[in-house]
Amino acid sequence: MEFKLRVSLVCAVCCVLLAPLVVRAADEPVPNVAFLSLAGDSITTQLFMRGTGSKMDANRKMVMPIDNPVLDVEAIQAANKAFKMLRPGVMTTLLVTADKDLFKAQNDLFDEVDANRDNRAYLSSLLSKRAVTQLILITKNRAYAEFRIQDGMVGGGRIEGLGFYIDNETRLMNSRSLVTGSGFVATFVYLKVRLIDAQTLNVLKEVNVKESDLNVNYQLTEAHQVAWDATTGEQKFKRLSEVIAGAMSDAIPALLKTPVL
Known part of the structure; x- marks a missing residue:
């Protein structure tokens, strides 16, 4: 009887001591990223134009509006x-917005x-x-066009966001076949990814x-006189989706290195 009583007393004391901890944990928000x-x-299509004199960026740019969220969905799903892969136990929420003011603001939301x-x-209302608890926000980023080849970089001018950079002039050689030809198309994803406190x-x-x-x-033919014609529209979209996925697979681990969720 004495042993049972001691056990009961110990259990009662433990419950009293642990109760505040349970309440405190219940008050903490469940991580939801x-x-x-x-x-x-x-989508931006930028055609390289060789500038003369002091003109720094002579490239021709065409911006094509996208009226559906297909590319944003690609980006957030990849992210x-x-x-x-790194935080398998953390709850996540995928958001899509059609708010034009948010798209227009981009990085000015913070700058x-x-x-x-x-x-x-x-934005706060969407999250609350x-x-x-935390938001991973993907916005456009403007930077110099730099595309890696085996022995260096090619590209000129500045590019931003998602799109295609077209160069019909630069001659490149395939290091395997040793075939030389003029022009290339670079599918690019130039973004800024932020980890943000939702509150x-x-x-x-x-x-x-x-x-x-x-x-x-x-090798240019009569049917394909510019680099843009070397691939179909379907192939271009597939490449863009793949580059978006590659960008997110690099960005998210880098984003999570210092802050610990």
């Missing part, structure tokens, strides 16, 4: 997949805070309604992504 992309509302109070308030919208960390896939049009 959301993914949102503001990069897929357009979520890369995230789950020009006072001018984007309404946009930031709207879904009990999000304050403070940026915890950010990484810049410059991912590309260079496709060379080695």
Whole structure:
């Protein structure tokens, strides 16, 4: 009887001591990381033009609006997949928005805070309604066009977001076949990826992504006089999807290195 009584007393004391810990844990929000992309509302096609004199960027640029979220979905799904490889137990939420003001603001959401109070308030409401604790936000990033080849880099001018860089002039040689031809198309994904505290919208960390896939049009024919014609529309979209996936597989591990979720 005495042994049973002691056991009961010990259990009672343990329950009293542990009870505050249980309540405290219950008050803490469950980690819920959301993914949102503001990069897929357009595709940029940039044609390399050799500048003269002091003109730094003579390239011709055409921006094609995208009215559906297919590219943003590609981006957040790829980012979520890369995230789950590193944080398999963390809840995630995939978000898609059609809000034009958010797409227009892009990086100014954080660079020009006072001018984007309404946009930031709207973004906060999207997150709070879904009990999000952290946000991984994908936006466009503008940087110099640099495409790696075996013995260096090619490219000129600046590019941004998602798209295709076309060069009909540069002569390149296939190192395997030794065939030389003029022109190439580079599928590019130039993005900025941020880890953001959902409650304050403070940026915890950010990484810049410059991912590309260079496709060379080695031998021009009468039917294909420019590098752009070397691949079909379906092939171009497939390449863009693959480069987006590659960009996220690089960006997410880099983003998670320092902050610990």
